[in-house]
Amino acid sequence: MAILESARDLGFALAGIAPAGPSEQADAVRDWVAQGKHGTMGWIENHLDIRVDLEKLLPGAASVVAVCDAYASQPPEAPEGSAPSPFRERAGVRVSEPDADHGMGGGEYADAQHPHPPPAPPSREGSDLPRGKIARYAWGDDYHKVLKKRLHKLADTLAERFPEAAFRTAVDTAPALEREIAARAGLGWQGKNTMLIHPRHGSYTLLGLVVTTLELPSSEELGHPELPGMGVTVPATDHCANCTRCIDACPTDAIAAEGYSIDASRCVSYLTIEHREPVPGEFLEGIGEWIAGCDICQEVCPYNTVGQRNPLPVHERYDPGPRGFADGLDLVEVLSWAADDRTRVFQGSALKRIKLDMIRRNALIAIGNVLAQRDDAGLRDAVQGCLDDESELVATTARQVWDRIQPV
Ligand code: B12
Ligand code: SF4
Ligand code: SF4
Known part of the structure; x- marks a missing residue:
């Protein structure tokens, strides 16, 4: 309990404990990789034996503390005059919703008003220009940094009490199946979209682990x-x-017909963030206006509607206001970015993973999809201007898009 209290005091929205031990899905994970469903993410393949067995990550591993942060699931407050957004009232405030309980027992959860400043109103400048959409997890500061610092503090607190024990933290930074482990620790279940979903709070959460040689009682125990x-x-x-x-x-039909597995090589999140090559033509339309990640399989999930009524405390560094990413980015502007622009806009953001030529590629694809809906001479010029771009990736994508938008 003291460990969970420490996690709570460090600002984690939820924490649980699981026994370490090999993955129950090890064979499924190996098949997944053997079928190439990881696309070009070679790093998943590299440490597969470790990824499916915590004992190989930390010899003598006995337990795992799994934590999560909740991030903004709603856009910031709408400008004056428009319908009021429920976000401000909801951020970090417990709402008791018996009808949303789904048989979970109606427990009273987070009860403190989180010290979360009201989000800044979104900029309306140039709002008639087409904007590329950014997935919610990236609206605030880089979660790796936000989680890691506090995970280290949690491990340090434990190390002080148990100096003989060993610890290893992970937030995408170690080969581990974070969602399966978090489910074992009581943070939810893995849904058909493969997300870790809490039945009361939904899936807009980010995960971290502290693996330890300590024998700790599990959440279940x-x-x-x-x-x-x-x-x-x-x-x-x-x-x-x-x-x-x-x-x-x-x-893009990335989720298996029966669910519980996605073909990452088809996923818009992968195609916009991880894939560094031209996007295969069959996925161009499906990418829509997303330029960084995709939230569709979470937006449609009924447990996120329930979660919006039962929000976990949102850490202040995930405030969607300051960066304005909730509003998306002006596509034509992104297309004209130089290295400095990308560095400035993505500083401190998880989107730093997207290289300059990739984000310009993504903007071109999104522009192509806007043009498929309505003609616009300015947007056509923007695409045409990239046909001979010095970046091979951008030029190839411009040619793909140009071919798509030619009248038949
Ligand atoms: C690689 C990766 C990706 C890849 C691949 C995603 C994927 N589904 O595997 C891409 C780039 C596509 C991606 C996208 C996203 N990601 Co990502 N990603 C990761 C990462 C680094 C590894 C995941 C991994 O090992 N995948 C390999 C496959 C084999 O594992 P798996 O999905 O767990 O699949 C197995 C289970 O489904 C399991 N299984 C469980 N139950 C059942 C039941 C049955 C019947 C069966 C058959 C199988 C089964 O078997 C599968 C094997 O086939 C993790 C961090 C980590 N180290 O865990 C973050 C992580 C999963 N990502 C995260 C996020 C936020 C996202 C996005 C929402 C970002 C966005 N908005 O764009 C999307 C969501 C897309 C989606 N629906 O999964 C969060 C998820 C948090 C949460 N609440 O679940 C994580 C945990 C990062 C973090 N530290 O918080 N991601
Ligand atoms: S993130 Fe988007 S593309 Fe990927 S599985 Fe979910 S809905 Fe499909
Ligand atoms: S949308 Fe439906 S099937 Fe998909 S994860 Fe949510 S509850 Fe499960």
């Missing part, structure tokens, strides 16, 4: 205790039932 100021852990029961909303809504 502790009886899923309630701590004021933090969400409560739950058994990893699958609540997807007959729902197929995420599978039906995925624009």
